[in-house]
Amino acid sequence: MLLPVFASLTLLVPPAPKYPxxxxxxxxxxxxxxxxxxxxxxxxxxxxxxxxxxxxxxxxxxxxxxxxxxxxxxxxxxxxxxxxxxxxxxxxxxxxxxxxxxxxxxxxxxxxxxxxxxxxxxxxxxxxxxxxxxxxxxxxxxxxxxxxxxxxxxxxxxxxxxxxxxxxxxxxxxxxxxxxxxxxxxxxxxxxxxxxxxxxxxxxxxxxxxxxxxxxxxxxxxxxxxxxxxxxxxxxxxxxxxAGSLASWQSLGQWVYELGKGRDVLPPALTAKMAQLLVTSPDPRERARKVYEFLQGSTRYVSVQLGLGGWQTSPATSVATGGYGDCKALSNYTCALLKAAGLPAYVALVGAGADHADVRTGFPSSQFNHAILCLPLAGHGTTPADTVWLECTSQTEAFGYMGSFTGNRHALLLTPEGGRLVATPRYGAQANRQQRRTDLWLDPSGGAKATVRTQRLGLAQDRYAQLLHEADPEEQKKYVSNHLRLSHFTVTSLRLAPAPGPALPGVVEVMGLELASMGTAAGRRLLLEPNVLGRLGALPNQVGARQAPLALPPAALYQDTVRLHVPTGFQVENLPAPAQFTTAYGTYSSTCTALPDGTLQYVRQLETRRPGGGTLPAAKYGEYRDFRRKISQADNAQVVLVKTDA
Incomplete structure (x- = not known):
């Protein structure tokens, strides 16, 4: 018997709407x-x-x-x-x-x-x-x-x-x-x-x-x-x-230390080679430098994230044989090299990255993504005043320098007694220096040519050091051009080189510039801002009540000298007044003077500070904004040149 047509149909009911x-x-x-x-x-x-x-x-x-x-x-x-x-x-x-x-x-x-x-x-x-x-x-x-x-x-x-x-x-x-x-x-x-x-x-x-x-x-x-x-x-x-425990930093460090225990044995020939440094380099710091140079010249970094390999280091013999390792393996290997050279050192875990938050110190847990090395040179304690920190994954990083990648934060030192939170190096204003000398030749129409020599040290050189060692000339020029606070310009030449001096790593940048509109013509006058490259912008007014704390940038020292070559047929009509002020956030000064040879010299210095450790209540934003506003006003002061009748 045939069923009615309607009885053989299944009614399709669409699902009810969700999340309109x-x-x-x-x-x-x-x-x-x-x-x-x-x-x-x-x-x-x-x-x-x-x-x-x-x-x-x-x-x-x-x-x-x-x-x-x-x-x-x-x-x-x-x-x-x-x-x-x-x-x-x-x-x-x-x-x-x-x-x-x-x-x-x-x-x-x-x-x-x-x-x-x-x-x-x-x-x-x-x-x-x-x-x-x-x-x-x-x-x-x-x-x-x-x-x-x-x-x-x-x-x-x-x-x-x-x-x-x-x-x-x-x-x-x-x-x-x-x-x-x-x-x-x-x-x-x-x-x-x-x-x-x-x-x-x-x-x-x-x-x-x-x-x-x-x-x-x-x-x-x-x-x-x-x-x-x-x-x-x-x-x-x-x-x-x-098995491990997170009851304390000590217990976490103990677990990681035990994972690497016994993996610091070097091939006998390499042990003997490092031991020879005790004779040829009796000064501990110089000996450590030679070990680090040997590491950089004979290994390369390869990230290993395979199961427990994310935490357990490869044996030092594997690094010696293969010439590569991840951050744990290279730090462990360097530790073994230093030990053979009579210099006890300790691997340390750290949260690496310029924007990586510091460890939540009151909550022992796995908050780390990198390993570095801590070398106490004064005695055998784990936190002496004279301590060298080493980044073992880089073939170009300066000896003892942490920078923005791992500096100014806590690290977990791995010792036989367990873990201990310690501070990595903090770099202040005098360490983070940018010193610039600009020679500017102005033409009567307001265009200009310039040669600029900039030396950056400490945190100021971090990105430029990467460019120096990793980028081709075109990429270097593109980066530098994108970070100039200028309009209508051309970078005609650029050369990056390591800065001389052993204290802090640095990069020297020598640049040629053409500027189509450095000065503004106003009838017989030319108006220009002598602070060519060092202007610091003001901060916006806060709309409504500010909610977030104020996180200040690292302390730094900026020094600019500009020699302005006045075009023929022009003379100075007005120079900006000197500016000088000091607040809790820093000290600023700028002057512009006429020199006997007919040139103008503009000198500016800004040293910034970080009161309160760099993090301040939201209510301080207005005060800091005023500090930045005063800098911006002084930075944009103008020189007025007037065409002579002759």
Whole structure:
């Protein structure tokens, strides 16, 4: 018997709309490119050696500016972290399902680096659900099982500017016998719930309410330090059978030290070669310098991130044989070389990078991404006054120099007794110097030619040292041109060279310039600013009450001398008045004088300071802005030349 036609049809009911864009509160749309509708993370600790992280993330992309960062999902994994699944869906403005992510659309890719400088088992899975029309909403779910419990995942649902938050939750369940350690950062009242114990498990919960988008303010710390977060860490952990404790910096350092124990043995011939330096170079510092020069001339850096290899160093014999290693291996190898030369040293872990936040000293946990070497020259203590720090991965870095990459922060010294937090070198104004001499030949129409010699030392030379050793001449010229505060100019010649002198590393830059409009013609007069290259801009007025603390740039000393060659047929009508002032933020002076040979000489000096360690309350912004405004006004003072009747 045939069934009625209507009985054989399955009614397809479309899913109900989810996350419609018009449900977002107006306050969350203000200044926002995207809105995090939900960021729910569940961490389940299975044992001292395993945890599972489950993430549910929903973001409404409001405009094209938010699409690249929030229309996609990227999940990292390696030999110690396994992705169980990655699901996704995308919805239109009304919340109607546009597309469900298919398995074939989840891409898998290994990480690599040109030139063979990276050996890693790290891979990524990523999904792209970006849409041509906004607003739209993406929803991603993924789960990762980790056998590397040295790292617990952090939780910071809102971490970018111009992104608001509708709500987020964090739940951590751990065996009561494996206590959770956590550090709360700027959480609103009521965000944390009391831990709940059920049987042998303890569960912790946090919830963040809606929060508007934030905009970065001038000279503010990184947003990651200014927005709510929960940092997680274990009390005890295990990685590939190696158990450890994070109860203190001492215990973390002990674990890492034990991983490298016995891996500092050199080939006998190399040991003898280093020992010979005791005879040929009896001065400890000079001996250490020779060891460092040997290291730089015989090894190269290759990053190794393979399982436990991310933490356990390769043996020193492997580096000696192969001529390469990662930061741990090269530091361990250098330590072995120095030991053979009669100079005990210690490997140290550090958070490297010019923008890397310093260690949260009150929360022992794995916050490091690099290894360096600490060499105490005065005695055998671990923190003597006379200490040399060595960057062992660079073939060009100056002996004993840390710079912006690893200087002015804490490092974890690895000793037989365990770890100890110590400070790496801090560079003050006198160390960070920029000294510039400019000769400027002005023509009657306001154009000019100039030769400029600039010597940069300390932190001021960091980027230029990279250019000197790593970039071709065209790339050097492009970088220098892009960082000149000038308009309508041409760099006609450029030469970079190491600065003479053994104290601090430096770079000398000699440059030729053509400037189409150095001076402004006004009838019979030429108006120009003698501060050709050293002008410091003013800071904007704060709109509304400032929220973020003030993070001052490193202290520095800037010295400029400009010799201005007046064109024939012109004479000086007016010179800028001398300027001089001193505040808590620095000292400034500038003068412009006529010399007997008919030239003008402009001399400017600015020495900046960092009161309060460089971080000040938000209320100090106006005071610092006034300091910068006074500098800007003096820097833009003009010389007036007038055409003679002759």
């Amino acid at each position: 864009a018009d449900a977002i509160a107006p306050a969350l749309r203000e200044n926002a490119h995207a809105v995090v509708r939900a960021f729910d993370k569940v961490v389940t600790v299975k044992s001292a050696g395993q945890l599972v992280e489950t993430v549910h993330r929903v973001v409404t992309v409001l405009d094209e500016a938010g699409s690249d960062d929030y229309g996609r999902e990227v999940v990292y994994y390696d030999a110690l972290n396994r992705i169980n699944y990655l699901h996704g869906a995308v919805y239109d403005a009304q919340g109607n399902l546009l597309h469900q992510l298919r398995p074939a659309e989840v891409h898998d890719q290994g990480l690599g680096s040109a030139g063979g400088s990276l050996m890693t088992d790290v891979r990524v899975r990523y999904a792209d659900l970006r849409q041509p029309a906004t607003p739209y909403t993406v929803e991603f779910d993924y789960e990762v099982t980790s056998a590397n419990t040295l790292f617990y995942p952090d939780w910071q649902p809102q971490h970018d500017e111009n992104v608001s938050l509708e709500g987020a939750t964090l739940q951590v369940t751990t065996p009561t016998a494996l206590p959770l350690r956590f550090e709360e950062q700027l959480l609103p009242a009521g965000a944390a719930s009391p831990p709940v114990v059920a049987g042998s498990q303890t569960t912790y919960r946090w919830r963040l309410p809606a929060a508007p988008a934030v905009e970065e303010e001038p000279l503010a710390p990184a947003l990651s330090a200014l927005l709510p977060a929960v940092h997680l860490a274990p009390a005890t952990f295990e990685v590939q059978g190696y």
